[in-house]
Amino acid sequence: MSDQKSLLQLEGVCKSFGPNLVAAEVSFSLEKGEIGCLLGPSGCGKTTLLRVVAGFESIDQGRVIIDGTTVSTATSHLAPEKRTIGMVFQDYALFPHLSVADNVAFGIRNRPGRQRRRKVAELLELVGLAGQSGRYPHEISGGQQQRVALARALAPEPELLLLDEPFSNLDALLRERLTVEVRDILKSLQTTALLVTHNQHEAFSVADSIGVMFAGAIQQWDRAHDIYHRPASLAVATFVGDGTLISGTVEGPGTVRCGLGVLRGDLSLPCSSGSGVDLLLRPEDVLHVEDAEIQARVVHKSFRGPTILYQLELTSGEQCQALVSSHHNHGIGQWIGIVAEVDNLVIFPQEPA
Amino acid sequence: MTRVGFNCDQLQDWDSLLPVMLQQLEACCRSRSIALDPGQLPHGVQQLLRLAQSTPVHLPPQPSAISPVGRLGRFTLETVARGRELATFSGEIILECGALSRGQTTFRLRDFWSFVQAAGAEALPIVSLISILVGVILAFVGAVQLQMFGAQVYVANLVGLAMVLEMGAMMSGVIMAGRTGASYAAQLGTMQVNEEIDALRTLGISPIGFLVLPRMFALILMMPLLCIYADLLGIIGGSLVGVFMLDLSVSEYFSYTRRAIHLNQCLEGIIKSTVYGLLVGFAGCFRGLQCGRSSAAVGEATTSAVVTAIVLIIISDALMTFIFNLLKMG
Numbered sequence: 174m175s176d177q178k179s180l181l182q183l184e185g186v187c188k189s190f191g192p193n194l195v196a197a198e199v200s201f202s203l204e205k206g207e208i209g210c211l212l213g214p215s216g217c218g219k220t221t222l223l224r225v226v227a228g229f230e231s232i233d234q235g236r237v238i239i240d241g242t243t244v245s246t247a248t249s250h251l252a253p254e255k256r257t258i259g260m261v262f263q264d265y266a267l268f269p270h271l272s273v274a275d276n277v278a279f280g281i282r283n284r285p286g287r288q289r290r291r292k293v294a295e296l297l298e299l300v301g302l303a304g305q306s307g308r309y310p311h312e313i314s315g316g317q318q319q320r321v322a323l324a325r326a327l328a329p330e331p332e333l334l335l336l337d338e339p340f341s342n343l344d345a346l347l348r349e350r351l352t353v354e355v356r357d358i359l360k361s362l363q364t365t366a367l368l369v370t371h372n373q374h375e376a377f378s379v380a381d382s383i384g385v386m387f388a389g390a391i392q393q394w395d396r397a398h399d400i401y402h403r404p405a406s407l408a409v410a411t412f413v414g415d416g417t418l419i420s421g422t423v424e425g426p427g428t429v430r431c432g433l434g435v436l437r438g439d440l441s442l443p444c445s446s447g448s449g450v451d452l453l454l455r456p457e458d459v460l461h462v463e464d465a466e467i468q469a470r471v472v473h474k475s476f477r478g479p480t481i482l483y484q485l486e487l488t489s490g491e492q493c494q495a496l497v498s499s500h501h502n503h504g505i506g507q508w509i510g511i512v513a514e515v516d517n518l519v520i521f522p523q524e525p526a
Numbered sequence: 527m528t529r530v531g532f533n534c535d536q537l538q539d540w541d542s543l544l545p546v547m548l549q550q551l552e553a554c555c556r557s558r559s560i561a562l563d564p565g566q567l568p569h570g571v572q573q574l575l576r577l578a579q580s581t582p583v584h585l586p587p588q589p590s591a592i593s594p595v596g597r598l599g600r601f602t603l604e605t606v607a608r609g610r611e612l613a614t615f616s617g618e619i620i621l622e623c624g625a626l627s628r629g630q631t632t633f634r635l636r637d638f639w640s641f642v643q644a645a646g647a648e649a650l651p652i653v654s655l656i657s658i659l660v661g662v663i664l665a666f667v668g669a670v671q672l673q674m675f676g677a678q679v680y681v682a683n684l685v686g687l688a689m690v691l692e693m694g695a696m697m698s699g700v701i702m703a704g705r706t707g708a709s710y711a712a713q714l715g716t717m718q719v720n721e722e723i724d725a726l727r728t729l730g731i732s733p734i735g736f737l738v739l740p741r742m743f744a745l746i747l748m749m750p751l752l753c754i755y756a757d758l759l760g761i762i763g764g765s766l767v768g769v770f771m772l773d774l775s776v777s778e779y780f781s782y783t784r785r786a787i788h789l790n791q792c793l794e795g796i797i798k799s800t801v802y803g804l805l806v807g808f809a810g811c812f813r814g815l816q817c818g819r820s821s822a823a824v825g826e827a828t829t830s831a832v833v834t835a836i837v838l839i840i841i842s843d844a845l846m847t848f849i850f851n852l853l854k855m856g
Contacts, residue, residue, distance in 0.1 A: 229724060253727040260728040266721035280729035282632065329729060 180205045180365045186235035195221045197389045210368040210380030218389040219369045223335050228253035240332045259326030260335040265318045267310040273321050274306035280329040296324040316347045334366040340375050352378045373413050385409045402517045403441050410453050418451040419491045432489040433513040441519045453519035459495035465510030471503050532566045545574045615812050622735040631735035641744035645706045657756040661763025664688050678772045682782035685764030690787050694757035695795045699802030703835035707810035710741050711831035714814025715824035742807035749803030750796045794850050802839050809835035
């Protein structure tokens with residue numbers, strides 16, 4: 174029996190195009206008001222999965238349940254226009270011959286005039302476009318078009334809002350701002366939403382829970398914090414955020430010895446003492462301290478404005494990365510002192526060589 | 527034997543046969559694991575050999591792994607799938623017509639009238655030109671033959687009957703396939719590429735009722751009118767030949783025409799053109815909605831809409847002519 178609280182539920186959904194499996198036994202659920210995100214590299218099947226939820230694609234196996242109604246199974250399929258969903262498309266898909274207000278009003282055409290006008294005004298106010306209602310999509314900027322698309326999708330008050338790479342066509346600054354705004358809008362309306370993106374920053378700043386997808390399968394479905402700090406697999410760890418693996422040995426509960434000395438923290442896996450592990454080191458875990466005991470040689474550096482990402486080589490020959498304030502400008506080949514400060518020790522059992 | 531070398535002291539001149547032979551030799555040696563030492567060969571030959579070995583070996587194209595039976599099966603499955611798509615689309619249209627008659631669909635009258643304008647009044651110039659020329663051509667071809675029997679006055683009958691029964695409907699159908707059918711496919715295809723159709727559906731609006739029906743109804747309404755107009759202009763075109771080439775008087779020409787044509791025959795052409803209107807609209811919208819998600823697909827959809835429409839027009843013409851003949855005999 175499906176959990177009454179969850180608004181969207183996928184159970185063992187399989188979908189293939191010819192011989193290509195694009196969704197393999199995908200299961201997850203979203204509670205009412207929750208914002209979920211499918212995160213993965215391009216071609217991992219996340220957009221197809223979103224289109225499955227929207228009803229544009231049929232499925233080969235499993236079930237999709239929206240608000241207690243089974244909308245897709247292998248044999249039955251409810252048309253997208255009959256599902257109470259809203260969708261924001263990657264290229265916005267605004268109707269070019271309609272003004273901003275008419276675009277937003279499109280999905281609520283059957284409502285009485287005054288009510289409709291009030292709703293449109295309300296939504297345009299909410300997305301910060303109150304003065305633009307008479308303009309046409311080609312006259313406004315990409316970010317504004319994005320907001321119109323969001324308002325249009327929200328107008329019929331859908332149970333579930335789907336967003337397909339909604340910020341990918343925007344420049345970095347605008348993206349940063351809009352992600353926060355969109356989250357605030359969705360939260361203020363208590364709308365359940367499912368977002369698809371390949372950009373982890375978008376995923377982290379918008380979503381409550383994130384599913385990391387590779388090759389049609391969800392590898393981990395978790396809170397953003399846990400995805401980053403407690404990745405379930407090596408693939409997730411390396412896809413989300415920068416980082417390098419260095420080998421180490423477990424020396425006791427919460428203690429690992431590696432090329433950066435003895436580190437103490439919470440082990441992500443229970444491991445017996447003496448076993449060899451690969452330890453994930455995030456660049457921000459490695460601090461630069463001038464007179465530190467451990468020295469590493471700068472192999473490569475990339476300037477990022479406020480910080481510099483250094484690729485370092487330890488005396489053992491292993492490499493790690495360090496994110497250092499760009500006041501500390503070191504040349505390639507220089508030796509610098511580093512200290513590792515890791516709270517969550519993400520370890521993976523080493524394959525016996 | 528473990529090694530093959532060459533003695534090239536006597537070698538004076540060589541052509542492309544030498545590297546070919548050497549390559550064969552090399553393959554032969556490799557299969558027997560004998561080393562081949564090209565060190566003594568002329569410099570040019572060594573270079574050629576190296577070049578030949580560095581290019582990737584082109585494998586002969588693999589004969590397709592599917593047997594003729596498999597191909598037949600695949601073809602059958604594809605045909606069935608295509609037939610199913612067509613049947614689904616037709617079914618959706620019929621269902622939406624039902625919903626429309628109950629007032630349950632979003633049919634925008636404003637859209638409908640703008641399509642009527644595009645498929646009717648705006649098509650008049652091209653229909654005029656083509657119809658007059660078709661009338662002229664028919665009259666001219668007929669006149670040359672009929673003059674041999676001194677029966678040129680029957681050109682009026684020939685042009686009148688041909689226009690009313692076949693050419694008026696057919697020519698306007700073909701023109702509308704190229705003009706309106708193609709533009710429908712392009713419009714819907716572009717909307718498909720821009721995900722506008724998906725957006726419509728997520729807003730709870732059926733693309734069939736909202737996009738397809740107004741277009742099809744506009745064509746179904748306008749085609750018979752265009753057909754009557756084309757009939758008339760075709761006859762006028764024929765009369766030009768009759769008057770200026772065959773020295774018939776205008777009133778003579780038109781009285782012959784009037785005696786030759788019966789209302790039933792006019793109706794036959796008009797019924798045909800209504801069906802063509804339906805088919806052109808169907809083909810245009812079907813191909814447009816089927817369109818893939820790239821801009822190249824829009825072009826393909828447009829082309830295939832025109833081809834489909836014309837093929838459908840010819841097939842339905844043959845069928846309807848056959849049926850009308852049966853009715854007349856009965």
